[in-house]
Amino acid sequence: MLLFKGQHFAILGAGRSGLGAARLARLHGAEVTLFDEGDPQKMKGSLDQLQAESLQAVCGQEARDLLVKAGDFQRVIMSPGLDAGWPLPRKFTDVGVPLEGEMEFAFNLSDTPMISITGTNGKSTCTELISHILNACGLKSVPCGNHGMSLSEVVSSGNTYDVLALEVSSFQLETIKHFRTKVSLWLNFAPDHLDRYPGMDEYFAAKSRIFENVTADDVAIVRAGESVSSGAARRLTFSGYGCDAEAVYSAGQLFINGERIGDASSLRLRGKHNMENVLAAMMACGVFGLSFSQMLKAIESYEPPAHRCELVRELNEREYINDSKATNLHALQACIGSMERPIVLIAGGKDKQLDYSPLRSSLNGQVRAIVCLGEIRQSLHKMFCDLVPCHEAIDMVDAVRIATSISQLGDSIILSPGTSSFDMFTGYGQRGEAFRAAVNALI
Secondary structure (H helix, E strand, C coil), X not given: CCCCCCCEEEEECCXXXXXXXHHHHHHCCCEEEEEECCCHHHHHHHHHHHHHCCCEEEECHHHHCCCCCCCCCCEEEECCCCCCCCHHHHHHHCCCCCEXXXXXXXXXXXXXXXXXXXXXXXXXXXXXXXXXXXXXXXXCCCEEECCCECHHHHXXXXXXXXXXXXXXXXXXXXXXCCCCCCEEEECCCCCCCCCCCCCHHHHHHHHHHHHCCCCCCCEEEEXXXXXXXXXCCEEEEEECCCCCCCEEEECCEEEECCEEEEEHHHCCECCHHHHHHHHHHHHHHHCCCCCHHHHHHHHHCCCCCCCCCEEEEEECCEEEEECCCCCCHXXXXXXXXXXXXXXXEEECCCCCCCCCHHHHHHCCCCEEEEEECCCCHHHHHHHHCCCCCEEECCCHHHHHHHHHHHCCCCCEEEECCCCCCCCCCCXXXXXXXXXXXXXXXXX
16 A cells, blocks of 8 residues: 555655655655755765666755745655754745654654664664674664664665664654654763754753653663653663662673673673663663573674774783774763773874863873873873873874883773874774774784
């Protein structure tokens, strides 16, 4: 049955989410036109794909000059990067066209069970981890949503899955109406996206909508100490930082409901924050009948995402960790706060005029030395040399050499720059690869 036969849908955004929504709408019989205010010259790849699939697109100035009349479209589906209050969506809603977010649209056309994951930090790691556990234990899954394929792409693909691991951003939650998943995860909440929201209250309100439609048949898995309401769902909690919870990480061990599940040293993930991801993922997958022992075995084979507290190597009783994706101070502080070994920190990069002074109170006696790198190495040296020994390096090879020479047995040598990489590298990925290469060259 073609649900939308004879209807004309406007799809806002010609990127991955928009293309997925267009395919899904057309699969169900709708005529679709995509609209994007971006520069057509910079969108050539996307536009070539649309043309190959015979999808009509209106871009650039033509989209900005668009006049929409009542009756032209029966529905407008918006990609998550857009705001419903922006001029392009308003062209449609001002004449009465119902607006729906891409994720909500796809959700309403799927009956596959889902685990949804939100939080300021750790969403992608937890989403990938959940999908990995499910697949390794015999339940077909894929990471999707705000990470990987859009939900529309998954639903329109024709592939069948047992459970979807769905990363959900605050942007996607802004436009939900019926969205509700069997299991919903709230990992954490911290300041972010204040270029999108007037303040923290608005950002919090958007994220907390993940629990808006849950029922007593659903499960909410929430980091202990978080003040978010989980509605009618059964609430389970987790903690790697000493809070009372159903699932806890303590002294290198994982416990759920008082039962010791295993030793974290068998995992490639590092840091208390990642142990929280492990606990949340295990509780979520456990809802679908998996045992803790089979899940832990699956996690032992999990390779963490590159450049995010990634264990590169253990050598001479020292571990080398690549956290190159830490491109802001909050990420650097989170990395330090999550580690249990003494740290030799490699930090620095492009001068973004950031105030590093809040980091002084985060060293906590755990950072025994800092190797300062990049454009801001001198200012970092000046900022912290009264607290810990500081050294300046000329490049990544030099930084790894210095860090190794001043480290002690049992230390973690961590690249967690706290700023962007564009002074020396093309991006945090290239910076992380340079660290990995320098570490692997050690003998």
